């Protein structure tokens with residue numbers, strides 16, 4: 001069992017892959033949403049390569065987003081946020097390195113004009129957490145940590161118990177309807193083993209999705225953030241980059257232009273297993289209380305209130 | 317930065333109001349029923365052993381059957397939720413202390429076997445010694461069986477369950493004791509059920525106190541326990557428990573009928589509690605408010621994180 005919480009500099013070693021030179025470096029994604037044009041090439045490439053089945057078609061009215069959310073059959077999800085520009089943005093849209101094609105909005109897209117709309121687009125994906133709750137709670141061992149530090153489900157072992165689903169603090173993994181087993185992004189485990197780039201990153205025309213060694217991606221992201229801040233884009237921030245955050249940092253992290261929750265991301269996720277020790281201690285104390293109640297119920301009528309007093313008093 | 321905590325509905329941003337977490341896929345009634353049956357069976361095994369030690373044969377028989385029957389029915393509910401029986405066996409391929417479902421499977425499987433053997437010996441009169449040994453084993457596993465289910469719910473990202481991880485085991489343990497005592501009050505003769513009444517009463521007190529603590533301590537996160545359908549279920553359960561406790565304390569000793577009514581009400585209260593807590597979790601996962609607002613408040617308390625931009 002690996003560590004459950006806190007900073008962890010080598011997930012693979014922690015997961016039993018030997019010393020740092022015995023396994024490949026940790027691989028990941030850096031998704032720079034400031035250059036995303038919302039083309040959904042990543043969604044399509046992922047579906048095609050991984051043979052992910054169709055999961056229905058629905059007009060949602062949520063801007064250009066009919067995909068809606070990550071799920072068992074959606075491993076990349078491009079979010080579209082249209083924010084009215086009622087206040088002039090403090091960040092005059094500096095050159096974000098976007099291709100000149102603007103979103104097809106009559107109001108004039110992301111230009112800061114009066115009554116305009118500020119577009120936020122972001123390709124979401126499984127975060128391949130350093131401390132992955134889905135993996136921790138999986139009772140069958142179907143979810144496992146790969147030699148690249150990514151988190152992958154093995155469908156032949158998964159029993160569809162669904163524990164991983166509410167455990168994920170980002171709401172990523174889900175059971176596939178009809179099939180009953182859990183599926184999510186594998187960070188193209190099969191392609192990684194062949195030394196190839198994951199399908200989404202390969203297909204992304206603007207390099208919004210960047211794939212590489214996590215340590216290198218983090219440096220690249222830091223440089224990009226400084227660059228944007230220098231251009232006056234103060235709203236830019238990194239999400240999931242910090243190895244000291246509630247999940248020990250994400251293997252797939254992001255550069256965002258607004259608060260995480262605007263994109264449907266939790267602002268401060270914490271892996272549930274952080275509290276596992278406290279949880280088991282309280283289960284133990286409660287079990288002892290029940291056993292005590294049992295004994296006392298037979299022993300004497302006066303013993304019960306006395307035992308209760310200790311149990312309730314001793315509980316935090 | 318605006319302090320938004322005191323306004324009735326906290327303001328927060330979200331992606332088209334969509335949930336951040338995935339709603340648990342566990343089915344109703346399978347899983348809440350399983351939570352209830354685990355508590356009933358586990359605490360009945362304790363009751364059965366006590367009855368055997370203090371020579372209360374009718375109480376012993378009722379409790380042994382409740383332990384075995386509850387475990388068997390609970391296993392059926394669990395397997396029904398999984399869809400196929402062989403899927404339960406996959407739970408037993410590894411033991412993972414980080415997964416309460418794994419730990420629970422390693423409690424449930426031996427408990428079912430032991431409580432089943434004890435009940436079989438009791439009913440058939442065969443191998444009484446072995447039956448007692450099995451019964452003691454079941455009594456040892458009973459309290460963990462009754463309380464681990466709280467870890468099952470709490471070890472998730474669902475705010476209403478996770479944040480209550482200190483209190484839920486006591487709610488579940490107390491609720492299980494109440495159900496086991498209640499069922500025995502319903503089915504066993506009154507001159508043997510004094511311990512069952514005490515167990516039910518004490519369990520009810522533990523449950524009510526722990527549940528009250530959740531509401532008091534957890535503010536917005538505990539809101540799903542108070543509002544909507546889960547809120548109604550939980551209030552109904554609390555009333556059942558209170559009424560049953562009143563009858564038990566006043567007339568449990570004297571009237572067979574009233575004792576049976578109180579017992580049935582205890583069982584109903586325990587069952588309703590599990591449905592209420594289960595559904596509160598679903599509601600808590602569905603509304604991004606319960607994910608975003610407490611996390612924002614935590615960030616604000618830490619003074620760091622990404623502050624709101626509107627200055």
Ligand code: SF4
Nearest residue numbers: 126127128129134168
């Ligand atoms: S984002 Fe969710 S599904 Fe992905 S590794 Fe983390 S916990 Fe698991």
Ligand code: SF4
Nearest residue numbers: 138158159161162164
């Ligand atoms: S549904 Fe499958 S992958 Fe998820 S926790 Fe259960 S066995 Fe593991």
